[in-house]
Amino acid sequence: MNNDARWMTGIGVALFGLAALFIASRAADATFMWTGLACAFVSVATIFNLIRISFDEAEGKPPPWPGQAVPYALLAIAFCSVLFHVLSPWWWAPIASNWHYIDSAINLTFWITGIVFVAVMIFMAYCLFRFRHREGHRAEYEPESTRLELVLAVATSVGVATMLAPGLMVWNQFITSPSDTVEVEAVGQQWSWNFRLAGQDGRLGTTDIRAVQPVGNPLGISPADRHGQDDIVVEAEDLHLPVGKPVKLLLRSIDVLHSFYVPEFRTKMDLVPGMVTQFWFTPTRTGRFQILCAELCGVGHAIMRGWVVIDDEPAYQAWLGAQRTFASRGSPNIASSESVAAAGHGRTEKGPVHPAH
Amino acid sequence: MTIILLLVATLATIALWWLSHQRLMEKPWLETGPAEAFRGVTAGGMPAEKIALGVFLAVVSSLFALFASAYSMRMHMASDWRSLPLPWLLWPNTIVLFLSSLAMGWAQIAVRRGDAASLRKALLAGGASAFLFLVGQLMAWQQLAEGGFYLAANPANAFFYLLTALHGLHLLGGLVAWGRTIVRTGRSTAARWMTLSVDLCALYWHFMLLVWLAILALLLHG
């Protein structure tokens, strides 16, 4: 490194240090503050070192490790990446569905790819230490080694197969829903979520996009289909589901693509206008989980949130009892907001009415 | 996407066949020496223009194959597809295009014989009939529009207009090249050049005929 480079590196490092200090000062939690401070400290140390090297050079002392920065940098990257992975507080939220297989598959892949990454980095660093240009030294002439390449190809294939096989097995489970699932419908529109549950007859009525009325029939349930009359419609409110019962979620959209994503369930599926898509899962713990829209759907994409509440059985029944059927929501002309007062008296066909909360 | 995948597979086969002639398994570091030792693997004698046209035809095939894929997928994906009655004009048009291609074949023969007069005649016939075909297509559009088959009314209509328009545009592009060839016949161009020019035009014409037949088959199918 000559002096120009040192100046510029110094300036860059100084900028970085200042930025780190800035972040540390705004940090909301301790980890972050310490990370920021550590970065700032490293940058100060680096600058100090640069200055020292300049002086050494001026006095004619040889630099400590001539030009060995690259292999150290590679090792540092590998090391810091692993460290970040292990120590950082940023990791997925605890799972709330049966799809822990997906988590295991991801973890397996992390192991394999992590090992490969670190191995490649160490190998490169070693080469750079060992085969750095020296006067009078020549590279070895060796066009190829079929055997080595064969071994590597086979080893890679084995590694790939180790990841693919469990992946495909779990994919198979993911796309074949068990026979005892309850069907629940989620319908997206710009930019909110509505839901529908089967009524007493246990089945969802047919729908027709031409029947959609923003007020009164946002889901486009065919008025003529009697199976639809007793369907329970949840408009722009939380969806409740019982814990431990497999659910098949049927997804529809009345306008553009959306995607139903609950990070804790580890699942997601696009909603496609003109067709019904689906996936299944079994909620495994109670709680309130956020639905994020994960497919760009216009300016409101980031605020298109909803909630799924996983209840234990009694709470679920209580909630269910308080919901209203399509028929009881009355004529399409009555604004649903006006009829909020009627909530709790809604359900006509099924048993006693549980007042909400 | 079956159609485009079939096309890609075909092209891949051609590519593999070509690659198999490039000594891909040899170890090049052992083969130091002059080129003559490896005759046949250096750049070959086929004129660049011909290769370029070949590659371009592959691109055009890919384009039309993709449209065909979209056509068949759209047809089966929803139930709103209503095939439109093909205007009867398409049949005479097909014959005209066929004749056009034939005339180009005749021009190929003429240029090889060095028969300047019939070359000119053949080329003119080929170009004029292609032009006639285009006019015929426009009239077919008119027939459809009069019958109430508008572009946006049904996907079948939309595809019809889109495919015919695209084919027509490609033919129109061909007519530009044809124009240059005609101009060349007027000048004293080296025989080899003339042959190349005519060959390229003819190849393109035959190809456009093939594409048209494929489109027709697609339209008849659904």
Next chain:
Amino acid sequence: MGEATAKPLDGRGHAEVPEDDLYHATSWWTKYVFSQDAKVIALQYSATALAAGFVALVLSWLMRLQLGFPDSLSIIDQNQYYQVITMHGMIMVVYLLTALLLGGFGNYLIPLMVGARDMAFPYLNMLSYWTYLLAVLVLMSSFFVPGGPTGAGWTLYPPQAILSGTPGRDAGIVLMLVSLIIFIIGFTMGGLNYVVTVLQGRARGMTMMRLPLTVWGIFTASVMALLAFPALFVGAVMLLFDRLLGTSFFMPAIVEMGQPLGYSGGSPILFQHMFWFFGHPEVYIVALPAFGIVSDLISTHARRNIFGYRMMVWAIVIIGFLSFAVWAHHMYVSGMHPYFGFFFATTTLIIAVPTALKVYNWVLTLWRGDIHLTVPMLFALGFIVTFVNGGLTGLFLGNAVLDVPLSDTMFVVAHFHMVMGVAPILVIFGAIYHWYPKATGRMMHEAMGKFHFWVTFIGSYAIFFPLHYLGLMGVPRRYHAMGEMSDIPLSTGELNALVSVAAFIVGFAQLVFVFNLIWSLRHGAAAGGNPWRATTLEWQTPETPPGHGNWGRELPVVYRWAYDYSVPGAMQDFLPQNQPPSAQATRSAAP
């Protein structure tokens, strides 16, 4: 067009034109502006692409300001955020990377590396550039039309792309589609040239297996692009019809904000198939030239033959084929038939094997090499790191069921930035430092180069590595603000801030690069004809920078492959491809 005579007998290419027949520039305009010289066209392509890339870089700062400091420093609203990501993504992928790697490096390097005087069709080549420029101008004009550029995301998925809930739906989306169509037409002209020149313009003795891997990469990518871009063309034309003429190719019956629209029956998934049939090969269209270039950089600066040349060629070809059979790995959760998942997950993971072999061969080239840590070499090493990192996360996303939680999250953003954003960009930088002396006759300033490398490399890694973890936590992509998320610790806000700071530092380091480009033009050390002591033909030109027609009176004749570095017994540690075998050479010509 390159009108010339065929000379089948000596096996020479048709594109090789006797010098007197060459089109010669007669005025300043035809020499520097409407030039038909591939080298000038290459520089025009590169300059335009880099300028476009700079716009996209500035756009990325806007995004990072918004994401890093959503309440204090954000200067764009959500409408603009979507417009900015869309333009950023599309410019980076198509108008920067594709244009620079194929139009820029392809034009500069193909004729020189295969030993031709120029491209096969110089006039068409010139048209290709001007068409590309027109495409860029049309795209940029969308910043100035009412409603602004489209905010549909670079994937342009209908129905959203052409509905009023998306910004720029009036003019922006139309300009975007038109610009893409123009780009594709322009690219087709260029691509034909690249392919035909490699097939037909090679110098005597330049067999396919003697080609440098750079040419193999660009050649294969060009063939792929020629076949894949039509898919985008088809998608764009049909979407334009839906938008302007009311057809229903992709548009189902829709009730938009309570209003029924006139569409019915169309399929949004059909568009996705079209888009990704282009989009996936596009990844490799960007990657393969980078693979090729980086192979040559590593080999030259490690003074060692590229390890496993044959395997490298086969891998390029196999990847080229396979990449047409993996497109639906972008659609696992799109609602397509779930059984496709099995097929596409398998093909996707299979393609990882030849890709991994390439990586092994790069690092094995270092093994027992004589490594010179020049600036191009540093960038090549940086490429290996980011490419390996991004490639490995591809194994998550390609494996259908693992993609279910990860798709459309920041994990994807991190993955593709590593693998097709940062990695090819690092190669491009390395290539510029490497070939700048050939194009200008001067070296670029080394210290500035090293500074540029370290900040760009470490900085980009610091930007994109942490983003994976945002994705794991479930932050979806294309969110202008995370808002409140139930499952995410608050400290992620600072994670985002740190990433933004890194992005600014990296961004400003690019100014040093631009300064270096300009400064070295005058003040760089004189380079001589072959400063890196490389074997390939472009370094053996009689003049530097190469004159019109590249080779003076005599075309080069090729006697050996491109990687004769450190051959035992040879005087120097490199033997140029056009150096005849001498008496002392131990290896004899094959029969």
